[in-house]
Amino acid sequence: MTANRISARRRLSATFFTFASLLALASVPATAETDTDEDVAATDTTADDTAAADQGSYGGDILVTARRRAETAQDVPIAISVVGGDQIDNTGSFNVGRLQQLAPALQYYSSNPRNSAVNIRGIGAPFGLTNDGIEQGVGIYVDDVYYARVASSTFDFLDVAQIEVLRGPQGTLYGKNTTAGAINITTNQPTFDFEGKAELSIGNLNFKQAKTAVSGPLSDTLAARIAVSATSRRGTIYNVTTDRWIQSQDNIGLRGQLLWRPTDNLDVTLTGDWNRQDAVCCGSVFVRTGATQRPLNRQFAALAAAQGYAFPSTNPYDRLTDLDANLNAGNEIGGVALRVKWDIGPGTLTSITAWRYWDWQPENDRDFTGLPVVTKSQNPSQQNQYTQELRYNVSSERFDFVLGGFAFYQRIDTQGTEGHGPASSRWTINPSNPLSQDPSVLDGLTAINTQYLKNTSLALFGQLSWKVSDRFSIQPGLRLNYDKKDGYYQRLVVAGDGSPVTRDLTDPVSAARLAVFNPQEYAPSFSDWNFSYDLTATWKPTSGILLYATYAKTFKSGGINQNGVPNGADGNPLLAAATIKPESVQHYEAGAKAEFWDRRGTFNLSIFRTDIKNYQANVNNGQFGVLRGYLANTGKVRTQGVEADFSIRPSERFRAYANGAYTDAKYVRFVDAPCPPELSGGADSPPNCDISGQRLPGVSKWAFSFGAEANAPARLLDQAGEVYLGYDGSYRSNFSSNASASAYTWIDGYALSNFRAGFRTEAGLDIFAWVRNAFDKNYIDQLFVGPGNTGLITGLPGDPRTWGGTIKTRF
Template identity: 40%
Template sequence: MAVLAWPGMVAAQEAEQRQEPLEFIYSSARITKDDIVVTARRREESAQDVPIALTALSGAQVTVPGTIGLAQVQQLAPSLQLTATNPRNTNINIRGLGATPAFASLGLEYGAGVYVDQVYYSRPAQTAFDLYDLQRVEVLRGPQGTLFGKNTTAGAISLTTEAPSFTPGFRGEISLGNYRTLQARATGTAPITDSIAVRLTVTNTLRDKGFQTIPRQGGRRVHDLASFGARGQILFDNHDAFSLRLIGDYSSLEQDCCTGVTTTIRTTRIDGTALPNNFLIRTARAGYAPLPIDPDARQLETNRPFSVDMETYGGTAIADYDLGAATITSVTGWRKLDYKPATDGDVIGLDIFENAGVRETQEQFSQELRVASNGKRTIDYVAGLYYFWQRIDDRFFTIYGRDAALWILGPATPGGTAPSVGGQAALNGLFADGSATARTRSYAAFGEATWNIADTLSLTGGLRYTHEKKDGAFGQIQRGPALTPGEVLLGAQAIRNAFAANIPTFLAETREDNLSGRATASWKPVEGVLAYVTYARGFKSGGLNLNATAAPSVIDPEKVQNWEAGLKTQFLDDRVTLNLAAFTQTVRNYQSQQIDTRIAQTAYIANVGTVRSRGLEMDVRVRPVTGLSLFASGAYTDATYRSFTNAPCPVEYLGLATVCDLSGRRLPGVSKWAASVGGEYRAALGNGHEIVFAADHAYRSSFYTTYNLAADSLAGSYHVTNASIGLRAADGQWGVALFARNLFDTTYESIINPSAFNTGQSTAILGDPRTWGVTLRTAL
């Protein structure tokens, strides 16, 4: 058993040279030569033979102690970038496209699709589970709508879990770490009969000492974590032509997060004049002393409970029938998500908000039926039909507190420290109670064929026709303590109407039909070299604004054009792998998530015109000597607004301009430069023991985290290093390892958000600090 906490990206290359079972070391990741077998074109192929820019990772490379979700995938795939305020507000970008960092909107679907065991996960929050039983991860870059569909205009992340095996097996591990962290994970598989096998995977992660403190509550530590997951599988296989795999999973996440630390307090505008009614002016009249700005201290000012309570579960059925020349596959998926937050929306020690947030329940069903040719023939093909249904129900709640009137409206008299009677009566206890429902129905037919003209030349073409309908409704009710006639005369009701208007339920609907596709020419001039060029057209359906903003209720669909050229090579007896890709991608009617900060923060979506992403990507893997594997991956991404002339201006323009032209400026949520390097070294110690050392290092340049490129939302560049050293038995039956993540304790921002009411305060969700521990592993 590999006790290494973080194998290098090319650890799989050493698999054939070791004696221990490949299934045990690499989570059953299938290897051919130096490559993981992938299904990027919906049939099994070597990653080096697929004319698509992709990152292929084995399960062990991302199954690292102390993490859940896609954090380690981002560490090893520079073109992938995640930003998150909390699990629901997770945004996934590939090559700078996919989603603008912001709060989630139920009327928007994301441009980077996530698939688990071939089932599309509509909400990124559903990926916040432990990845322990993964077989492989494929990050497919560029539009993948022909075969993957469902809005994969930026790319797709495909996760494949380990299937049950007819060979009994078990592996498990326990990790103990700082911040009182305990993680236990285990997976086991066994045959029941000659044709039935089962697998059960259980994970549990507890962190009892959080990353952050609240000084005004006696230094209470927060950002604890409790994550549990279970996945059960049954495989029916007659070992002839038919197999059926049934998968059921459940995961829960409880965490007292996600409140940011203050990173900036702006007091001046872009022209150097004072920012009106700024944060320090407001705190002074409230008699409140904010904490010093020091993100490294990880101190919070909040005085109200804040937490995340999320459950997600579902079932998948995958049936394959081998006809000899082709295989028919049916993939059925059903999923449900229940998300319950509590949020101190003002993030300081005043009761401006008592609670604010969005409670969400989501349910989806999908069915895909396809046929794919087997082996390599003159014409290789895949064709199919797809159906997707989804319903999302959101409850929007904003409850104002006793300090809201003074903070928002100001004092009753100039220079005073008390709010007006009408203002206090209006806002203290005011409850904006909104509800929305969004439904999606999508139908598609698709096909792709590869004409292998010769052993060295192939042409691929594919089309996908999509019909999609979305409809939804929104309404809002004003609640709060009853007002007296005198308070009404003092303007209390008018103030309430401005902050929590009664909005009769309104309906919104959009329908679209689209034909998209791609064409690829690939050439193998010599053994170990593949060159290709691709043109693709993508489509993401229109969105709905189901909220209390004045934004249009329906926005237009995205249309994508992408050109890509790539080179995949292996040489020096396959000890060196070098892959290169160049791309340019243009999106018309780009769907941008935006936030109205004039009142309580409310997310909405809008078309911003045209955006473009172009760049270069490189992946290198080297095995210079036995036992040593090295890798390097890099991405240069030039992603810009080509046309965004009507952007709402950020707070530094408050009172100077309301509309800004961002044309030609960079897109948010993407670093121009990103890279990962690392490696692994194994050395025999004798007596059947082996020592293993591994490290990886990731770099990202600065990036903006707001759609309107607010100056204070620029997250700085950062470096993060992970390392481990372990001792293990050569037969893999036991092992122990010391590991460290963020070894040098780098403080970096995941996302920076402006506070409500344009006060000039900005707060950030920080990346995890240094975590370290020991892992004990065993396998049977």
């Protein structure tokens, strides 16, 4: 066990020892008497706020807290998708990745937990390898606590009440600035009535999942809630080299909460959570090869033949790989948060103090083959973040407002080791060079990377809603932000015999090694002030219709390159590339929300356009270890489109929904972009390409989600209830899986269908069978361009058909 892992365990132990001690001290005998009406009315307001969210996309009176106060989703002048806890369970959407099947405007892609990104409307984070030196454009919040990295939010949803996906800038309402949107996750809160629930699922691929939560009083003023979840599943790709299934799931999560309510106007909630993912992950399979501008003897077919190599299958849906390096995706996250809600004066003061940590322990195979070319690729990372948010909300007959302050500090330390093996010389060095026949030239060549990031952010924000009349209101918002980032990057290179590799281009062996790994050291720094604002006008022509229009001028903070930068002609780092300018964002949106048929149906429509100058894009380098990717500013990006949400519930026996999004997201101007593989690798290949007008990666023009459920009265085991049949489907059109669109990396559109059938009672028993990807659709989640411009394209197939059964009960 490494020192870093031991440190993380100690932090975890200390966290839960503190939490357990507080529980023990608070555990005075609770009264056995029934709660009074006043006690029942005093259950936690956050739980009450989300109590109506059971139907999620199915409509109904869904309460949300998008504007930091409880109101129905139809009264909020924001494009918002709401997914209730029951719908999450029923559709198997137990993490952020699967949430995109229910929210068409959401895009998620991941090659492993660290290299994960969430975008809304095609923007948020650059497509490709993660760089810690920039912010996420989509903010992820769990019970008001900001999660700085998508990697630390890839956990299973644990005891979730509902999830709100807010589209468009949200910086004047949320602690951290978010230019593309926010995912607001609300968990179930402690209650002063005893309650509990349990859930068990089993399925094919050895799928097993168990969840439980218990809540209740410890005294007249103390209540506690604890929830546990565990998920395991065999992998979906078979590794013939190691005789193991990879892409498995092995997750466990724990959340404990303690609520102290000394008076009716004060709530203090202490929360601790811990999550561990320990999958055999992550790999890929062969998809295709494509011609590049490299000489033929340096393209994949010739290089593989020279070493007598062939993939175990050229059909990606055989789900076979032969990766020979160790694979691991250990991911441990946890933290403690203290939330205070105090009704004081005319409003409510809310304080959220939180500490979170993330411990990432990966091992990868970066050559994507079964040859010992790259034999080690490990970049373990440890993150600690501290946040403090203060908000004061006031609601009155004519005015509602929120004023807030936010402070954020983050420290990330990363230690990287990348090494080459005995097959590297013949694969990497030009075959015309005699050194290509000498395995010892690159065998054991190792780069040792050390880096850290210190990230500080301070903000003041506020939003006012002025009800000019009973039908018309205006809502201005302001934000003042300060960001500072200090980093350090060092790469040391040693040969197989342990001797350091220095910049000696006169020595052929040294030159061959420097073409793979180049020593580098620099310390980038960035700081800046930004001011942003927005204005929304809302009009209600009738009681069932809301019209709104929004303009926002905002930004995404500048950043630093934490994974290395290009070297200049003198061999030194190009420090001008070490920092990245802030994105400048202008956002326009108009929408309509309508309820009809005696509120049995809802229809929402929004149109939007977002223009971004100095868009932060990921620039990929084709060589093995010189520089896998760095960040740079493009000229301009634009995303625009139309979104519609429809739900109907004519009776208690039937309900249905259909949501759709058309998204036109493209580079308006990007004249010095990295070239796609087919234009790369040759002596006369262009150093960069103009991809202005091309579509942004990772986003489909068309995306839909739709579903329905019907039920009928029935009895089972002498229990009165209802039988039901449900369907949830989704469709996404094709999208590019490379930062610069390539003929080799377009992923075809696909549709997925999920079914469930079961029996449930009002008392809380629910038994159902389910099948996901019911028609066993073959599709690709993500494609990867192999290193070295050899023309190799590998990919990650989506999950095959899975099926199983679930039993849930409440008590």
